[in-house]
Amino acid sequence: MSGARVFSGMQPTGEAHLGNYLGALRQWVRLQDEADCIYCIVDYHAITLEYEPARLPERVLDLAVSFLAAGLNPDRCTIFVQSDVPEHTELAWILNTVASVGELERMTQYKDKSAGMESVPAGVLNYPILQAADILLYRADRVPVGEDQAQHLELTREIARRWNRRFGEFFPEPQALISDAGRIRGLDGQAKMSKSRGNTVGMLDEPAEIWARVRTAVTDPQRVRRSDPGRPEVCNVFALHRFFTAAEPLATIERQCRAAEIGCVDCKRLLSEGIVRAFEPMRERAAEYRAQPARVREILGDGAARCRALAQETMREVRERMGLRSWRERTAAGG
Numbered sequence: 492m493s494g495a496r497v498f499s500g501m502q503p504t505g506e507a508h509l510g511n512y513l514g515a516l517r518q519w520v521r522l523q524d525e526a527d528c529i530y531c532i533v534d535y536h537a538i539t540l541e542y543e544p545a546r547l548p549e550r551v552l553d554l555a556v557s558f559l560a561a562g563l564n565p566d567r568c569t570i571f572v573q574s575d576v577p578e579h580t581e582l583a584w585i586l587n588t589v590a591s592v593g594e595l596e597r598m599t600q601y602k603d604k605s606a607g608m609e610s611v612p613a614g615v616l617n618y619p620i621l622q623a624a625d626i627l628l629y630r631a632d633r634v635p636v637g638e639d640q641a642q643h644l645e646l647t648r649e650i651a652r653r654w655n656r657r658f659g660e661f662f663p664e665p666q667a668l669i670s671d672a673g674r675i676r677g678l679d680g681q682a683k684m685s686k687s688r689g690n691t692v693g694m695l696d697e698p699a700e701i702w703a704r705v706r707t708a709v710t711d712p713q714r715v716r717r718s719d720p721g722r723p724e725v726c727n728v729f730a731l732h733r734f735f736t737a738a739e740p741l742a743t744i745e746r747q748c749r750a751a752e753i754g755c756v757d758c759k760r761l762l763s764e765g766i767v768r769a770f771e772p773m774r775e776r777a778a779e780y781r782a783q784p785a786r787v788r789e790i791l792g793d794g795a796a797r798c799r800a801l802a803q804e805t806m807r808e809v810r811e812r813m814g815l816r817s818w819r820e821r822t823a824a825g826g
């Protein structure tokens with residue numbers, strides 16, 4: 492994949508959780524050695540639903556620390572904040588003119604988010620257009636995302652094709668790199684792990700806190716008594732074990748669970764220990780970065796400077812082909 496440009500984004504909901512790591516960051520870290528990777532903290536997306544303005548800056552910074560703690564290396568990839576590059580919104584407006592309301596209304600995420608809302612903010616409908624702008628602004632070839640974003644990527648490709656047909660071949664059709672982690676369920680064992688549902692384990696939580704969270708996890712709902720045999724295939728604690736426990740101890744846990752030789756609390760204890768161990772180096776790196784917020788801001792500043800230059804290049808071409816602004820440049824040049 493050398494020579495390829497990778498782009499992905501994550502909403503600034505504060506410190507990353509297990510789902511963010513397993514479903515995204517793990518893959519982002521791997522890709523930074525294979526391609527030119529640009530990773531974005533998407534604060535313009537984060538304001539589409541109600542939020543607290545006073546807390547947004549700290550959420551952005553906390554997510555940046557999580558990126559760095561997870562192993563993103565600013566010497567090998569570019570990390571930046573979306574609103575530091577205003578061209579995202581300019582291109583989003585432009586792409587609004589080639590996308591249709593009907594296709595936006597067909598997005599399942601839109602349907603889920605807007606269901607039951609009395610008044611749906613236009614930004615909730617247009618969210619995938621901003622996402623398309625993020626990707627196309629850098630003419631990215633590959634976009635690592637979870638499977639819930641596959642539909643947005645398909646729309647991005649359609650928008651790129653349509654723009655290219657009208658204004659000339661320019662945007663590559665970006666390919667989704669769907670994470671192999673599958674859907675990471677939260678501690679409730681039902682919904683996708685997400686901050687807004689409160690079903691997460693923080694990636695940077697202290698060991699005691701990890702245990703306090705993991706012990707509340709829902710297991711096989713049919714296993715009521717300690718003596719009931721368990722069903723690992725439906726148990727979300729077992730599903731999480733797959734990421735943190737080696738094959739052999741995992742097989743033992745599976746057998747002992749089915750035979751009711753270990754209880755759910757024992758099993759959760761082992762999972763908690765596995766999580767604590769896996770994220771130990773990340774907790775240490777996070778502590779280092781938290782102690783030097785100026786360094787984190789500098790990394791984001793450098794990232795934004797690079798992205799602004801790339802974005803301006805794209806927008807010059809886009810404006811030129813669309814007949815926008817070029818009159819001013821010609822006038823300035825005396826043409």
Ligand code: TRP
Nearest residue numbers: 498499500501502533622625634
């Ligand atoms: N919508 C994505 C999510 O919720 C975040 C995102 C915004 C994104 N812009 C992007 C992902 C561009 C990939 C590429 O996960």
